[in-house]
Amino acid sequence: MKSPTRREVVIAVASAGIAGATAGLLERRRSTSAQGASAQATSPVPPTSPQGLRVLGDAEYAALAAACELVYPRDGDPGAVDLGVPLYIDRALDAAQLPPWGDGILTGLARLDSESFRRFAVPFCRARSSDQNAIFAEWAGQARGDNAEFARHLVTATLEGVLGDPTHGGNRDGKGWSALGFRPDPFAPSQKKKAL
Amino acid sequence: MKASESVDVVVVGSGAGGSPVALELATAGARVLVLEKGRHVPQDRFVHDEIALRRHFMVPNPADEPHTIRYGKESAAAKSGEGWTANIVGGGTVHYSGFFHRLKPVDMRMRSWLGAVDGADVVDWPISYDDLEPYYRRVDEEIGVSGVWKAHPFEEPRSAPYPLPPLDEHPVGKRIDAAAAECGMHAFPTPRAVTSRPYRGRPGCSYCSMCADYGCPTGAKGSTLATLLPAAVATGNCEIRAQCMATEVLVGSGGKVAGVLYRDSTGITRLVEARLVVLACSAVETARLLLMSRSSAFPDGLANRNGLVGKNLVFSSCSLGGAWWDDPIGNDDTRHLSAQRSIQDWYSMDPAVDGVAKAGTIGFLVGFVQPISTAMRVLEPTKAKSGKELLWGSKLKDVLRRELRRKHVQFETFTEFYANSGTYVDLDPEVKDRWGAPVARMTISPHPKTKNATRLLAHKAIDVLETLQPDDTYVTTEHSETKFLQGGTCRFGNDPVSSVLDKHCRAHEVPNLYVTDGSFLPTSGGVPLTLTIMANAFRVAHHLTGVLRSGGV
Numbered sequence: 001m002k003s004p005t006r007r008e009v010v011i012a013v014a015s016a017g018i019a020g021a022t023a024g025l026l027e028r029r030r031s032t033s034a035q036g037a038s039a040q041a042t043s044p045v046p047p048t049s050p051q052g053l054r055v056l057g058d059a060e061y062a063a064l065a066a067a068c069e070l071v072y073p074r075d076g077d078p079g080a081v082d083l084g085v086p087l088y089i090d091r092a093l094d095a096a097q098l099p100p101w102g103d104g105i106l107t108g109l110a111r112l113d114s115e116s117f118r119r120f121a122v123p124f125c126r127a128r129s130s131d132q133n134a135i136f137a138e139w140a141g142q143a144r145g146d147n148a149e150f151a152r153h154l155v156t157a158t159l160e161g162v163l164g165d166p167t168h169g170g171n172r173d174g175k176g177w178s179a180l181g182f183r184p185d186p187f188a189p190s191q192k193k194k195a196l
Numbered sequence: 197m198k199a200s201e202s203v204d205v206v207v208v209g210s211g212a213g214g215s216p217v218a219l220e221l222a223t224a225g226a227r228v229l230v231l232e233k234g235r236h237v238p239q240d241r242f243v244h245d246e247i248a249l250r251r252h253f254m255v256p257n258p259a260d261e262p263h264t265i266r267y268g269k270e271s272a273a274a275k276s277g278e279g280w281t282a283n284i285v286g287g288g289t290v291h292y293s294g295f296f297h298r299l300k301p302v303d304m305r306m307r308s309w310l311g312a313v314d315g316a317d318v319v320d321w322p323i324s325y326d327d328l329e330p331y332y333r334r335v336d337e338e339i340g341v342s343g344v345w346k347a348h349p350f351e352e353p354r355s356a357p358y359p360l361p362p363l364d365e366h367p368v369g370k371r372i373d374a375a376a377a378e379c380g381m382h383a384f385p386t387p388r389a390v391t392s393r394p395y396r397g398r399p400g401c402s403y404c405s406m407c408a409d410y411g412c413p414t415g416a417k418g419s420t421l422a423t424l425l426p427a428a429v430a431t432g433n434c435e436i437r438a439q440c441m442a443t444e445v446l447v448g449s450g451g452k453v454a455g456v457l458y459r460d461s462t463g464i465t466r467l468v469e470a471r472l473v474v475l476a477c478s479a480v481e482t483a484r485l486l487l488m489s490r491s492s493a494f495p496d497g498l499a500n501r502n503g504l505v506g507k508n509l510v511f512s513s514c515s516l517g518g519a520w521w522d523d524p525i526g527n528d529d530t531r532h533l534s535a536q537r538s539i540q541d542w543y544s545m546d547p548a549v550d551g552v553a554k555a556g557t558i559g560f561l562v563g564f565v566q567p568i569s570t571a572m573r574v575l576e577p578t579k580a581k582s583g584k585e586l587l588w589g590s591k592l593k594d595v596l597r598r599e600l601r602r603k604h605v606q607f608e609t610f611t612e613f614y615a616n617s618g619t620y621v622d623l624d625p626e627v628k629d630r631w632g633a634p635v636a637r638m639t640i641s642p643h644p645k646t647k648n649a650t651r652l653l654a655h656k657a658i659d660v661l662e663t664l665q666p667d668d669t670y671v672t673t674e675h676s677e678t679k680f681l682q683g684g685t686c687r688f689g690n691d692p693v694s695s696v697l698d699k700h701c702r703a704h705e706v707p708n709l710y711v712t713d714g715s716f717l718p719t720s721g722g723v724p725l726t727l728t729i730m731a732n733a734f735r736v737a738h739h740l741t742g743v744l745r746s747g748g749v
Contacts, residue, residue: 071588077597097251097259133589140586148586155588156572163567164247180600182567183532187244187404187413 050087054094056106061086062125063109070136071158077179078172085161088170092157099160101153108150112136166190200467203229204744205474206456208442208485211287212729213476213713215420216335219427220737222434226744229468230425230434231458233441233477234283237290239422242411246568249409254291255280260630263480264637273624273637278679281478284411285438286421288478288680289726293408294389294417295538296341297557297610297723298332298731300352301325302544306719309544310553316614316643317508319718322690322699323735329355331731331738339418339730340395343387350382350540363392363401366533366562368605368664375663376539381656386538386559389418389727398422405532405565440466443633445473445489445498445709452708452749453498459631471749472740476713476733479509483621483685483715484636499703504696505686506621509638510720512681513556513611513646515654516673519666521603535560535605542656543722555649556611556722558657562604574599602667607657611650613677613720614643621685642675649722650675681725683714701736708749712736 049061056064068080068089080086092099093106109124112135116124120131127135140155142148161170163177167189171177174184184191204226207214214230222228233256245253252258258277266273281288302309304321312318333356335341343358345351362385369385376383390407393400401416415422428434439461446467448454455469475482483506487497497505539558542549574596575587587595613619618641623634651674661669689695692704701716703709712733714725721728743749 072593073589075590075593077593092247095251097257099251136588140588151586151588155586155592159571160247160250160568163571165245167245168247177567180567180571180596182600185244185404185406185565186402187242187406187410189243189245192243192413 053087053090056086056090056093059113059123059125060106060109061090063112063123064089064105066125066127066132067109067112067136067154068158068161070132071155072162078175080158080162082172083162083176084170084172085158088161088164088168089157091169092160099157101157104146104150104153105157108146108154111147111150200455200469202455202469203227204470205229205472205740206231206468206470207474207476208456208482209287209476209478209713210285210425210436211282211420211476211478211713212289212726213478213711213733214287214474215289215424215428216338216730216733217474217476217710217712217737217740218434218436219424219431220734220741221744222428222431224741224744225433226472228428228434229470230428230436231440231442231456231468232285232287232436232438234285234287234438236285236436236438237411239411239415240413242413244404244406244410246566249566250568252277252283254282254284254409254411256283262627262629262635264624264627264635265640266637267640269618269639269641273627273639275627279480279636279638279682281481281680281682285436286411286419286425289389289419290411290421291409292389292417292419292724292726294339294726295559295610295724296336296339296343296387296389296727297538297540298352298354299325299328299721299723299728300350300543302554303719303721304328306554313614313643313645316616316645318614319687319689319694321718322688322695325352328728328731328735329353331734332727334734335727335730339389339423340391340398341387341389341418342392344385347384348382348540350543351384358387360392360395363388363390363536364403364531364533365536368562369535369537369560371664372535372537372560372605372660375660376537378663379656379659381539381541381660383537383539383560383660386534386536388536391416391418403531403533405534405562409566442475442477442485443488443631445475445485447489447491447493447498447706451493451706453706472708472710472744474710474712474740475715476711478713479682479685479715479717480621480636480638482711482713483509484623484634486686487621487623488633494705499686499696499705499709501705502693502696504694507617508615508684508687508718509619509621509640509682510613510615510684510717511677511679512720512724513609513613513642513650514673514676514678515609515611515650515657515671516607516676517654517658517669517671518604518606519658519661519664519670520599520668522667523603532565533562535562539656539660540722542653550648550652552645552649552652554612554645554722555653556609558607558609558653558660560657560660561606561608570600571596605661605664605666607654607661609650609653609657610678610681610723611653612646612722614646615684615687615719616641616643638679640677642677647675678724681714683717683720683725683729686711686715687718688716689718700739701732710736710740 264273624637686696
């Protein structure tokens, strides 16, 4: 029997009700693709995926990038996408040990797209910034439930991607650290060779 | 099970309790095998990777090997990663900060000093501070402890100065001295298991300030991996076998133990026979191993005919907090320097202060240095102030930019945890580890005196910090337990009815079984436990050397 992919493992450990949401996402992925490059992107996040994604599909990457950018937006300093946070999250979901925030990420992204379609007839990554904000603010403001947990987990995952060592895929060129005034530890994985 | 091998001594655990025994007995010529369930990570492979730390680099993955914890016997126990000390060759000494305070003479005679305490099981030790002092000194010398002798009026008796001068310190250290003096307290440089100068082939500290939680890539921090274990191996008589977890101590003939069953790195169960078995896999896990080692001679667990294995669990209790400054507090050095300050004015009091006779140690640190946890912690007080709001977006960035540039001094306290009948380890009746063995369940009921003591120290620490005129102070925890500073599950004593081990840490019921981790501790004292565990292990090893030479086992 073919052993499950990492992605299948990630999905399998998530909570009940995932199967339907994921199937829905796959359906939507086709329709998203059908909209093609001519669709008017109103989000600041480009929907194109980088090469070498390990767990996330293109639609999931696009939704994740948009959500991470909401959590940590570009201003005078780099934002989540500038820093490679979605790539960090993709790699973390592929790691031997699933992060504590990893269980609900994929299903949460599916729900984000589902909610965006329901309200605005476009996937989350193509919704207007104000519409993306409206959905995420509603979820972040909830005291409990899957959506509230997804929002909390996404903030944690994003902070890891902004402030973790660059060798994990985020914090590109250490700019997540430098923007907040952190001096790199000489024994951090990305710094140790320079130190020695 | 694979065919057995035979050695003189099996030591289970390579941390503070096991390493001194391995070194001393191997030096004396015994063939020693150290079983360590964690990996061997060579020192030069250590990096400071916060992501790896957050994925349990140093401790077991709680999904595979949880403990369970409940507060009070009536509560449901919940799975937790807490209570593990470490999962790596060198044990908890690999990731400790190395705050090397000794206990004080009063800690060994708590019952004589306090009398009976309602709701607690306070006893005197079967040995005195004077019995332990030579071994404290031995540890100072082996590890290379830095500090200042006679720096404060509450110092315990010492027979020699520290081998090394104190570490360089952040300028805020001197300000804490002045603030403490203004409050009528006596701050002093924290003794550290970190070399301030090159010492016995190890370099002096490079001042990265990442001692806590991480392995030291230079060996300046005195883990057993950097000190005692290489010396033990160099004798030619000691093998450290990593990724080998002891699963049962086997009983042989004549009431003695015959050896240890362990699961090796490939999952195969093996048997090693030994004349002497020394357990040092942490107070919680040693109790678990004994309770899992059932036989017709010991149906309720090895050395547990009196039912005391796992009882009287103690921790180092703690309170936590700190202060913030908007402006610099003197941190203009390119190195990351620690505040390096402690206060022990409230260690033992006669008369009692605010009803507290015994508290412990306040430590001050310049924090924080780990970016992710710093960001997460910075968000917590903000979250508390603004209700349950989850910060994100530009508001999150603004808070991080503002808060992470502020200067911060943390305090943590190490406080007496009164042993009591409501705090113990047993085998969880339901939860198993990934190999199907029952996990350790901790039931915790802090005594009111413990809570009062941690609260007192938190208030005294805030008094000092307030004197420094910060922009903000906070207490995140008035009382908790530092669950990787654990002891007491096999307390030692002269009476076989009321203790598991004798004064040499030999099981009363099993003549060739010894325990040298924190399990022996009848009282916790008001300092981190690791130095005392090491000193006691050297004391027991000295005794064992004589036993082996005389053919006593």
